[in-house]
Amino acid sequence: MLSLFLALATVVATTRAQLSPTFYGSSCPAALVTIKTAVRAAVLLDRRTAASLLRLHFHDCFGCDASVLLDDTGNFTGEKSAGPNAGSLRGFGVIDTIKALLEALCPRTVSCADILAVAARDSVVAVGGPSWTVQLGRRDSTTASLSTANTDLPSPASSLSTLLAAFVRKGLSSTDMVALSGMFLTVSSLQSSPQRMSTVCCASWHGQGSPTIYNDTNINAAFAASLRSGCPATGGGGASAPLDASTPNAFDNAYYSNLVAQRGLLHSDQELFNGGSTDSLVRSYAASSAQFSSDFAAAMVRMGGIGVLTGSSGQVRRNCRRVN
Numbered sequence: 503m504l505s506l507f508l509a510l511a512t513v514v515a516t517t518r519a520q521l522s523p524t525f526y527g528s529s530c531p532a533a534l535v536t537i538k539t540a541v542r543a544a545v546l547l548d549r550r551t552a553a554s555l556l557r558l559h560f561h562d563c564f565g566c567d568a569s570v571l572l573d574d575t576g577n578f579t580g581e582k583s584a585g586p587n588a589g590s591l592r593g594f595g596v597i598d599t600i601k602a603l604l605e606a607l608c609p610r611t612v613s614c615a616d617i618l619a620v621a622a623r624d625s626v627v628a629v630g631g632p633s634w635t636v637q638l639g640r641r642d643s644t645t646a647s648l649s650t651a652n653t654d655l656p657s658p659a660s661s662l663s664t665l666l667a668a669f670v671r672k673g674l675s676s677t678d679m680v681a682l683s684g685m686f687l688t689v690s691s692l693q694s695s696p697q698r699m700s701t702v703c704c705a706s707w708h709g710q711g712s713p714t715i716y717n718d719t720n721i722n723a724a725f726a727a728s729l730r731s732g733c734p735a736t737g738g739g740g741a742s743a744p745l746d747a748s749t750p751n752a753f754d755n756a757y758y759s760n761l762v763a764q765r766g767l768l769h770s771d772q773e774l775f776n777g778g779s780t781d782s783l784v785r786s787y788a789a790s791s792a793q794f795s796s797d798f799a800a801a802m803v804r805m806g807g808i809g810v811l812t813g814s815s816g817q818v819r820r821n822c823r824r825v826n
Contacts, residue, residue, distance in 0.1 A: 553629075558593050558594075567643035572643075572823060585651075586656075614822035626802075632799045639812055658769060659770065680797075681787070721764050721772055
């Protein structure tokens with residue numbers, strides 16, 4: 503496992519070295535400010551958009567090539583209907599708007615993959631989170647893989663060992679995994695889709711209609727009971743508690759404090775604090791928002807280098823939803 507992690511980390515680092523924060527310095531100098539302005543406007547209209555854009559980047563970045571943005575065609579089925587994505591991803595319209603603005607300024611210059619990476623950073627900053635330097639120069643894929651999206655993205659039923667293995671396969675560490683686990687949960691992205699929220703939280707890993715919904719023994723009993731009360735018998739529809747009820751629309755470390763208090767919403771959440779190897783890191787993040795912010799920013803940079811296309815690989819799409 504260690505040798506695999508080291509090998510993958512080397513690949514990610516080598517790929518990242520081909521990127522540069524000044525990639526558009528001469529070809530499209532207004533690119534970053536254009537993205538930032540559009541993201542700020544979108545978040546002002548709907549604060550949930552920050553979580554949505556961050557989550558889009560994460561779901562794309564187990565191969566950061568904008569494949570998640572591609573619509574289905576007659577020739578292939580894209581990733582939008584994959585289990586981890588269907589009914590829960592949003593923010594596509596914001597990316598479309600940004601792309602249209604950049605195409606008017608600098609045609610066929612700024613990739614959709616880079617737009618996702620920058621928009622994620624600017625979204626975090628817009629809701630009070632840390633900033634980081636985004637490496638640029640990614641190119642866009644010309645296809646997508648439904649099967650890869652289904653297998654690579656961790657499920658809400660994952661054990662700690664499964665979560666760690668999923669991140670190691672992408673060259674990320676256990677610290678990266680714990681830090682990134684709070685990425686969209688701290689800003690309650692699943693609130694963006696009440697139907698998806700109810701489905702995930704009420705039925706996804708316990709079975710539709712099962713009496714064992716929210717019956718994990720490692721979750722606070724009173725908290726579990728309050729969650730069960732919001733779940734309809736069939737596991738669909740109805741209301742569900744926010745992922746971070748204390749500060750649902752702010753980027754902070756409350757997610758980790760909730761885990762220490764045994765108030766993890768998903769099974770995979772509470773696995774991070776359940777007597778295993780990541781308990782101490784969760785406690786550290788719960789105690790220090792500064793440490794969480796620092797580790798999160800560093801992990802976002804590393805994640806942003808996974809599976810990128812550079813040079814002559816891929817293309818710069820004119821429309822993020824379809825290949826040229």
